[in-house]
Amino acid sequence: MTAIAVLSVASEIFPLIKTGGLADVVGALPTALAREDVAIRTLLPGYRPVVAKLESAEPARAYANLFGGPARVLAGRAAGLDLFVLDAPHLFDRVGNPYLGPDGRDWGDNAQRFAALARVGADLAKGAVAGYAPDVVHAHDWQAALTPVYLHYDGGPRPKTIVTIHNIAFQGHFPASILSAIGLPASAMSIDGVEYFDGVGYLKGGLQFADRITTVSPTYAREIMTAEFGMALDGLLRARASIVEGIVNGIDDSVWNPATDPELAVNYSALRIDMRVRNKAALQQRLGLAVSAAPPLFGVISRLTLQKGLDLLLAETADIVGRGGQLALLGSGEKGLEAGFHEAARAHPGAVACTFGYDEGLSHLMQAGIDFIVVPSRFEPCGLTQLCGLRYGATPVVARVGGLADTVIDANDAAVSAGVATGLQFEPPTASAVAHALKRAFALYADDAAMRRTRLNGMRADVSWRGPAKRYAALYRALARSER
Ligand code: ADP
Ligand code: GLC
Numbered sequence: 215m216t217a218i219a220v221l222s223v224a225s226e227i228f229p230l231i232k233t234g235g236l237a238d239v240v241g242a243l244p245t246a247l248a249r250e251d252v253a254i255r256t257l258l259p260g261y262r263p264v265v266a267k268l269e270s271a272e273p274a275r276a277y278a279n280l281f282g283g284p285a286r287v288l289a290g291r292a293a294g295l296d297l298f299v300l301d302a303p304h305l306f307d308r309v310g311n312p313y314l315g316p317d318g319r320d321w322g323d324n325a326q327r328f329a330a331l332a333r334v335g336a337d338l339a340k341g342a343v344a345g346y347a348p349d350v351v352h353a354h355d356w357q358a359a360l361t362p363v364y365l366h367y368d369g370g371p372r373p374k375t376i377v378t379i380h381n382i383a384f385q386g387h388f389p390a391s392i393l394s395a396i397g398l399p400a401s402a403m404s405i406d407g408v409e410y411f412d413g414v415g416y417l418k419g420g421l422q423f424a425d426r427i428t429t430v431s432p433t434y435a436r437e438i439m440t441a442e443f444g445m446a447l448d449g450l451l452r453a454r455a456s457i458v459e460g461i462v463n464g465i466d467d468s469v470w471n472p473a474t475d476p477e478l479a480v481n482y483s484a485l486r487i488d489m490r491v492r493n494k495a496a497l498q499q500r501l502g503l504a505v506s507a508a509p510p511l512f513g514v515i516s517r518l519t520l521q522k523g524l525d526l527l528l529a530e531t532a533d534i535v536g537r538g539g540q541l542a543l544l545g546s547g548e549k550g551l552e553a554g555f556h557e558a559a560r561a562h563p564g565a566v567a568c569t570f571g572y573d574e575g576l577s578h579l580m581q582a583g584i585d586f587i588v589v590p591s592r593f594e595p596c597g598l599t600q601l602c603g604l605r606y607g608a609t610p611v612v613a614r615v616g617g618l619a620d621t622v623i624d625a626n627d628a629a630v631s632a633g634v635a636t637g638l639q640f641e642p643p644t645a646s647a648v649a650h651a652l653k654r655a656f657a658l659y660a661d662d663a664a665m666r667r668t669r670l671n672g673m674r675a676d677v678s679w680r681g682p683a684k685r686y687a688a689l690y691r692a693l694a695r696s697e698r
Contacts, residue, residue, distance in 0.1 A: 218687075218694050220247070221298075221348035221373075222256040223335035225312055225328065225357035229293050230264050233312060234517060235463070235598045236380045239430070240354055242466045243686065244295055246679035250687035253296075255348070257335050259327065260288070260301035261312060267292045268299055274343045280333070281305070281326040281396065287334060287343065298343075300334050325388040328416065329396035332360030339365060339373050349694035352376045356386030359420025360396070363408060366423040367399055374693035377424035379417070381595050382438050382445050383521060386416030411446075421450055425693060427458045430596035431617030435460030443593055461686060462620055463596040464679035465605065470578075472606050477578035482607075484673040487666070490582065490607055497583030500576075501567035503540050509565075510659040511540045512652075513584030513608065515577045515599045518547030518555075523590035523613060525551065529645040530652055531558040535565045537656055542584060543568045544576055581606035585665075586655050592643045594618045600637070604672035609658070609665070610637035611651050621677070625658060625668055636672040 226232055228241035244254040258264060265271075271290035278284055283304030290297055300306070305327045310316050313324065321327065334342075335358060339351045351373050353361040362375040390413050393403055402408045408419035421427055429435045435458055437443035439451045451458055468474075472490075473483045479496030482489035491507050498505045512534060516522045524543075528551070534541050543555055543566075555568040569576060581587065587603030589612040596617030600610040604621070612618040618639070625635035638658070640651035659665050 216251075218252045218350065218690050219346075219348045220252055220254045220350045220352055220690055221335065221338055222254050222352045222354065223331065223358035223361050224256060224258055224354040225331065227256055227258055227295065230267055230295075231258075231261055231312060235596065236355060238465070238598055239380065239463050241295065242464065242679055243683075245466070246464065246683035247686060247690075249680075250683050252687050252690055254352075255296040255298060255346075257287075257298040257300065257331070257338060259306045259312070259331055260299045260303075261306050262308065264292070264299055265301060265307070268297070271299070274298065275337070277302075281330050285330070285334075287338070289343065298334075298338060300331055302330055305330055324386075325392045325414075326395060328357040328386065329360055329392075332358055332416075333364055333397065335361040336364035336368060339375075340368070340370070348373055350374055350376065350690050352378065352690075353420060353424070354378050355380050356384055356417035356420070359386065359416045360408075361420070362423040362425075363398070363402070363419040367402060374425040374696060375423070376426045376428060376689065376693070377417075377420040379421075379427065379429040379438065379595070382417070382429075382443070382447060383593070385410075385418065385445070385447070387411065388414045388416070390414060418447060418450065421447060421454065425457065425696075426689060427451070427454060428689070429458070429460050431462045431620045432460035433619045434593075434595045434616040437593070437616060459689070461682050461689075462617055463598060463601070464682045465598060465601045465677055467605065467678045470581075470602050470605050472582055475578050475582070477575045478582045479579070482582075484607075484670055487607060487669060487673070493579060493582035494584070497542065497579050498540070500579070501542055501569070502564070503542065503567050504564040509538050509540045510585045510656060511542060511583065512586045512588050512611070512655070513541075513580050514543040514545060514588050515580055516545045516589070518545045518551040520548075521592055521594070523592045523643050523648075525554070526590045526643060526645045526648045527588055528554045528558060530649050531562065531566055533649060534652060535562045537652075539565075539652075539656065541566045542580060544573060544580060546570050546572055581608050584608045585659060586611050589613065589618055590643060590648050591615060591618060597621070601677040604636060604675050604677050607669040607673050609655075609668050609672060611655050612637060612639055613643050614639040614641040615643070623671075625654070625664075630664065633667065634671060635668050636675055637668065
């Protein structure tokens with residue numbers, strides 16, 4: 215087999231810059247696919263921290279004016295990743311989040327910023343850097359989705375393209391007036407082009423012109439073809455259903471390995487699962503919870519947004535405490551939710567602990583110390599925290615949607631008697647369904663043998679990238695073989 219070269223285009227990558235699971239996936243794919251003889255190189259924006267971390271950067275291509283200022287493509291490596299970095303100071307050299315300014319609002323020029331990323335992605339696809347000719351281009355989410363659009367309107371030979379939807383809630387929808395500023399022809403403004411509700415739709419355009427569309431779980435692939443979950447793109451996806459595929463995410467099992475994880479108080483494995491309780495004590499101590507092995511400790515590690523359904527859990531915190539349980543939350547996001555959880559922690563000292571902010575290290579200790587990881591999402595393309603929970607013996611309690619439905623086996627009677635249950639699922643996403651799931655969790659926890667069995671099943675489940683990497687490799691190969 216000859217090696218296949220894939221150009222991945224994305225707006226974040228772990229460990230250089232991360233706001234969510236997208237970064238984890240984009241960062242894990244290159245290593246996972248290297249084992250399948252696929253060489254992935256990732257193009258990403260030159261945000262200030264990314265340029266600072268770049269090792270051995272070589273200018274590979276210059277632009278005198280890229281949507282308002284000079285820019286360069288730097289070829290280099292960082293954290294073991296092969297990268298092209300779009301060094302465009304007028305677009306990316308700023309203090310703040312990749313998408314939001316210090317005031318918490320979208321950067322006013324996001325249309326230009328992510329059009330520039332895709333424009334350069336299309337140029338690299340067509341051989342703009344001497345000696346680099348990818349066989350396939352893989353664009354992630356709306357921020358990269360114009361890549362196949364530029365390739366289409368440029369015309370001429372081009373590699374085949376994939377657009378992966380990590381979250382259809384974010385679509386990149388801008389006023390029609392930006393069209394000429396981002397270098398697309400007036401003819402693109404049509405229903406079979408980028409036109410979307412009288413504006414320009416970046417994800418819409420990408421889905422229109424991609425050779426293949428993937429999303430991050432089979433269930434989400436089906437869901438987004440329905441009006442309930444498709445967020446107005448369901449019709450387009452149904453029309454293109456034959457090229458849509460769901461490939462579930464994995465997690466990097468060298469980063470997420472309880473046997474070697476440096477963030478834990480005590481390392482452990484499925485064979486030494488009894489050691490785990492020492493991480494629970496360390497976590498309780500660190501968070502100011504009453505230190506005791508007895509209460510079931512529920513945990514949440516999440517962005518605090520409507521998607522994640524944490525308002526439903528918030529409504530049940532008094533019940534958790536009333537039944538003798540504990541709750542630890544690590545998250546950041548909507549101020550209203552933060553205030554609600556802050557109040558719950560104040561009302562239940564020693565039983566509810568909330569940490570607001572982003573803390574990678576604490577997220578590892580939490581997975582090792584909590585008994586249950588709760589993910590009550592209203593929709594969830596894949597979800598990664600339940601996968602980490604499985605690997606660390608934190609039993610998932612999840613809504614039965616998207617990737618949560620695909621990665622957790624509910625402890626119903628049939629699954630329990632077959633010895634395959636790994637967690638608890640509930641539906642629909644309502645506070646009363648959450649309450650019922652929590653009740654089941656308390657009952658499971660009270661049954662030592664069943665709890666141990668469920669934990670071990672989770673720890674032995676394959677949540678690695680090995681299986682998914684084979685699916686991506688097969689997809690890349692099929693596209694690389696097809697004609698340009
Ligand atoms: P999403 O991408 O929708 O936010 P995922 O479950 O796919 O959800 O990925 C979230 C990723 O971000 C996981 O790796 C999770 O551990 C991490 N994460 C989320 N919130 C925090 C936080 N406050 N601190 C540390 N890690 C977090
Ligand atoms: C998105 C989704 C999440 C998924 C992640 C990585 O952020 O919300 O469910 O796991 O992308 O694909």
